[in-house]
Amino acid sequence: MNLIARISLLFILVSLVVFSIGGVISYHILMGEVQAEQKRFLIERLDRVTNRIERFQPRDTIRWSKMVSYPMADYQQEQYTFSDTLVMHAQLDRMEPHLKLDAIRNIGGKSYRTVLYDVIIEEDDIKDGIVESLITMYLILLGAIAIIGVGASYFILRPFNLTLAEIRNFSLRDPSQQTSFPRSSVTEFKKLNVFLKAMTDKVRSDYRSLKEFSENASHEFQTPIAIVQSKLEVLMDDPDLSEIHLEQLGAMQNAVRRLSSLSSSLALLTRIENKEFSNVASLDVSKRIVGLLDEFSELMDLKQINLQKSIQDNLVLKVDQTLIELLFTNLINNAIRHNFKEGTIKVLLTDDEFKISNTGKPLEIPASGLFERFKKSNQSSRSMGLGLAIVKKICDLYHFQPKYSVEEEVHTVQIIFYPSKESI
Amino acid sequence: MKLLLVEDQAELSTSIKNYFLAEGDICEVASTFKKASEKLYAYDYDLLLLDITLPDGNGLKLLEEAKQERPEMGVIIISAKNALDDKLRGLELGADDYLPKPFHLAELNARCKAIYRRRKENGQKFLYFNEITINLETREVLVGEKTLDLTRKEYDLVHYIIVNQKRLLTKQAIAEHLWGDYMDTADSFDFVYQHIKNVRKKMLEAGGKDYIKTVYGVGYKLQQEE
Numbered sequence: 001m002n003l004i005a006r007i008s009l010l011f012i013l014v015s016l017v018v019f020s021i022g023g024v025i026s027y028h029i030l031m032g033e034v035q036a037e038q039k040r041f042l043i044e045r046l047d048r049v050t051n052r053i054e055r056f057q058p059r060d061t062i063r064w065s066k067m068v069s070y071p072m073a074d075y076q077q078e079q080y081t082f083s084d085t086l087v088m089h090a091q092l093d094r095m096e097p098h099l100k101l102d103a104i105r106n107i108g109g110k111s112y113r114t115v116l117y118d119v120i121i122e123e124d125d126i127k128d129g130i131v132e133s134l135i136t137m138y139l140i141l142l143g144a145i146a147i148i149g150v151g152a153s154y155f156i157l158r159p160f161n162l163t164l165a166e167i168r169n170f171s172l173r174d175p176s177q178q179t180s181f182p183r184s185s186v187t188e189f190k191k192l193n194v195f196l197k198a199m200t201d202k203v204r205s206d207y208r209s210l211k212e213f214s215e216n217a218s219h220e221f222q223t224p225i226a227i228v229q230s231k232l233e234v235l236m237d238d239p240d241l242s243e244i245h246l247e248q249l250g251a252m253q254n255a256v257r258r259l260s261s262l263s264s265s266l267a268l269l270t271r272i273e274n275k276e277f278s279n280v281a282s283l284d285v286s287k288r289i290v291g292l293l294d295e296f297s298e299l300m301d302l303k304q305i306n307l308q309k310s311i312q313d314n315l316v317l318k319v320d321q322t323l324i325e326l327l328f329t330n331l332i333n334n335a336i337r338h339n340f341k342e343g344t345i346k347v348l349l350t351d352d353e354f355k356i357s358n359t360g361k362p363l364e365i366p367a368s369g370l371f372e373r374f375k376k377s378n379q380s381s382r383s384m385g386l387g388l389a390i391v392k393k394i395c396d397l398y399h400f401q402p403k404y405s406v407e408e409e410v411h412t413v414q415i416i417f418y419p420s421k422e423s424i
Numbered sequence: 425m426k427l428l429l430v431e432d433q434a435e436l437s438t439s440i441k442n443y444f445l446a447e448g449d450i451c452e453v454a455s456t457f458k459k460a461s462e463k464l465y466a467y468d469y470d471l472l473l474l475d476i477t478l479p480d481g482n483g484l485k486l487l488e489e490a491k492q493e494r495p496e497m498g499v500i501i502i503s504a505k506n507a508l509d510d511k512l513r514g515l516e517l518g519a520d521d522y523l524p525k526p527f528h529l530a531e532l533n534a535r536c537k538a539i540y541r542r543r544k545e546n547g548q549k550f551l552y553f554n555e556i557t558i559n560l561e562t563r564e565v566l567v568g569e570k571t572l573d574l575t576r577k578e579y580d581l582v583h584y585i586i587v588n589q590k591r592l593l594t595k596q597a598i599a600e601h602l603w604g605d606y607m608d609t610a611d612s613f614d615f616v617y618q619h620i621k622n623v624r625k626k627m628l629e630a631g632g633k634d635y636i637k638t639v640y641g642v643g644y645k646l647q648q649e650e
Binding site: 218219220222223225226227228229230231233234236237243246247249250253254256257260264267276277279298299302322 | 433435436439440442443446477504505506508524525526527528529530575576577590591592594595596597603614615618619639640641642643
């Protein structure tokens with residue numbers, strides 16, 4: 001429900017309550033006025049009766065319409081009592097509440113009791129009148145709210161909607177994009193736009209410096225590493241070196257290499273996080289997986305691994321080719337590396353998931369931690385423990401769901417392409 | 425082969441230069457955009473090794489200029505950035521290859537030789553080492569007259585060793601050449617060992633000699649007959 005509809009609904013509910021209370025109040029005020037008027041009217045009639053009695057001094061009971069007056073036997077105190085009574089209404093032919101005045105007046109030394117009753121407006125009529133007029137007003141109000149609602153959401157909220165559209169189009173990857181928010185004369189929108197402008201500019205500049213940092217860090221690390229590596233290589237070609245020296249140089253070279261791939265893997269993680277791999281296109285994943293398995297087939301042969309594959313044809317995903325290949329490469333690579341000699345690898349690709357399982361040693365750490373950086377089952381192993389972290393990061397980017405499970409000596413990684421919302 | 429190396433890091437350029445000199449190639453070094461531009465204007469080179477982060481300009485600009493002047497020249501970009509954008513842009517501008525730093529000099533050498541051969545019209549079709557012949561077009565290895573039945577990786581391995589025949593090749597350099605960055609070093613050494621073992625066996629079976637000398641714990645080197 002949008003904002004205007006919500007406010008309108010609230011307004012309608014509140015005004016319904018106000019109208020109801022207002023109706024009750026109007027009824028009471030109106031009834032009060034009518035009562036007072038009625039009393040005045042009865043008193044006036046009483047005065048007329050009094051005049052007549054003064055003039056004619058009757059001994060008997062006088063009966064007029066809606067009036068009875070008679071002299072009383074003994075002298076009494078003057079007194080006026082108003083009360084409600086039900087009387088048969090002549091035209092309406094039903095009992096109607098009337099106002100009754102029971103008065104004792106002393107006229108010419110004698111007490112006369114006069115009882116008068118009458119009704120100017122019936123209570124029902126007042127009630128009906130109030131209800132009818134209030135309902136009419138309420139309907140008019142509803143109409144007005146509807147018109148204002150439509151108008152407001154179009155005219156007043158227009159700058160807001162334009163701002164929303166601008167935010168929706170906001171992209172960090174496009175450095176040339178300039179975010180410009182529409183001008184508005186509404187203070188709140190003005191504030192919002194100023195705030196958003198400052199925020200998007202800040203995000204953009206932070207992103208830029210982060211990107212520069214990750215690029216520079218990688219660059220600055222790799223250059224000295226490249227120098228060390230080239231010097232080592234030149235050194236190792238020296239024919240005078242003994243095997244002991246060579247072995248030590250070889251160890252240095254391996255360490256340097258690890259340093260370099262560590263730095264580039266971390267830079268890669270940052271790049272995925274920064275969404276720098278935005279070259280997204282529809283890609284036949286089935287073909288890529290078959291191709292990759294083929295590339296790795298020699299390695300599997302060397303380890304005498306038995307590959308069982310069931311690859312669904314023509315599975316197309318909208319992904320960046322470099323990243324998706326990295327994802328599958330890491331998984332296939334892991335399945336080979338952590339496998340036994342003469343072990344088994346099973347690869348399954350369906351429309352919804354990619355599943356790769358391999359035989360291998362049981363885990364030494366809980367499976368849940370495997371997708372974290374630098375987590376590896378065997379801490380002494382020389383692998384860096386970034387492979388699955390990269391897999392996880394790529395999955396996050398495309399909203400895939402990676403799952404790791406181990407049963408007996410079979411490890412399985414499952415990538416669900418379209419996870420349902422509940423399972424995330 | 426005549427190379428121009430554009431690289432601002434003197435330590436690195438010396439190593440590369442010496443490596444190619446030892447290979448019998450001519451290698452000149454330019455440390456800035458300006459110097460490189462002058463050299464490219466004045467002389468012919470078969471191959472340009474280009475670092476794209478230069479102190480006084482972007483190497484990609486230099487590449488664009490160089491390619492206009494000499495479209496027949498081979499170009500390998502060597503960069504520490506390993507940024508996909510640069511790589512794609514470089515290849516678009518006519519670079520033949522992109523090699524991220526750090527790299528093995530043997531790898532650089534192999535790639536240079538391959539590009540040089542491809543670019544030359546009557547380029548070399550064969551590589552020789554004693555009685556071993558590599559047919560670069562059909563990707564076959566012959567021992568004497570006999571063709572070896574090699575897998576793809578085994579061919580790559582033999583080719584790599586013979587291109588770098590004067591060098592000690594570490595297991596790591598071989599692993600990276602065969603599998604790129606995919607492999608974690610420690611695990612791939614076993615695979616290198618097994619490939620070498622298979623290649624040796626196949627060569628011996630074909631009547632060849634075992635020229636591949638193991639340097640214990642480090643790698644392999646092709647042994648010239650004494």
